[in-house]
Amino acid sequence: YSMAQPGNDYWVGSGTWICVKPWTEWVLLCMYNPEDGEPDTSEASVIERARATIGDDSIDIRIKAVSKWQINHVIADTYQKGRVFLAGDAAHRHPPANGLGTNTSVQDAFNLAWKLAFVLRGHASPHLLDSYTQERQPVGQQVVDRAMTSVRDMLPISEALGFRPGQSTEEGWDTVHELFSDTDAGRRRRTELDAAVQLQNYQFNAHGVELGQRYRSAAVVDDGTPFPDPVGDPELYYQPTTHPGARLPHAWLEHHT
Known part of the structure; x- marks a missing residue:
């Protein structure tokens, strides 16, 4: 499950959830821009990130391990x-x-x-x-x-959605609303999004x-x-x-x- 949410901070995108053991154990994969410095991988920060991608602050989360890797x-x-x-x-x-x-x-x-x-x-x-x-x-x-x-x-999916690193939540929702608008820009971006999904x-x-x-x-x-x-x-x-x-x-x- 890949999450893309308006208003991401230093993370590129919001996160990808990979199921390890249904439905109680997961890997949360997030990417960051190294030009912005090292991300905060403390337990509190990771739990906050997980709850933000889920959209429910009441979820009980236990962190088993945190690690960093490079592509x-x-x-x-x-x-x-x-x-x-x-x-x-x-x-x-x-x-x-x-x-x-x-x-x-x-x-x-x-x-x-x-x-x-x-x-x-x-x-x-x-x-x-x-x-x-x-x-x-x-x-x-x-x-x-x-x-x-x-x-x-x-990357073309994020570009078609109009998301970019450092964008505020308000800016993110504005670009989502334009995507679904009955305008030339909205129709063009929906075509771009469809092509990105097909990739x-x-x-x-x-x-x-x-x-x-x-x-x-x-x-x-x-x-x-x-x-x-x-x-x-x-x-x-x-x-x-x-x-x-x-x-x-x-x-x-x-x-x-």
């Missing part, structure tokens, strides 16, 4: 150097947008684990390990880049990024045909294919007797 846009050029292999956060770091951090890390480990097992047991040449970087680094690059783009794609498909519905990963490496035996041309935006839409190097299409079936 990274980092990808290793290679996942292997000699006997050293990188996986997970050591290989790629990015914001949580698109929600692919854990999946990507698990896939790194799976890709590397079976190859290491084959080499150590003598079932494959050590050259098989070269395919780890060839296959996983491009996937990590795509995930990192997509996550950063998705973060940037959230969020690339964060929440980017099945092409989630499922359309394609490996090209010395370990993949090609069938002599090219990958099929994408139908629609390849980041947004997943295109099933049995071409070597692609995820094997499948579906879950339920049998009822």
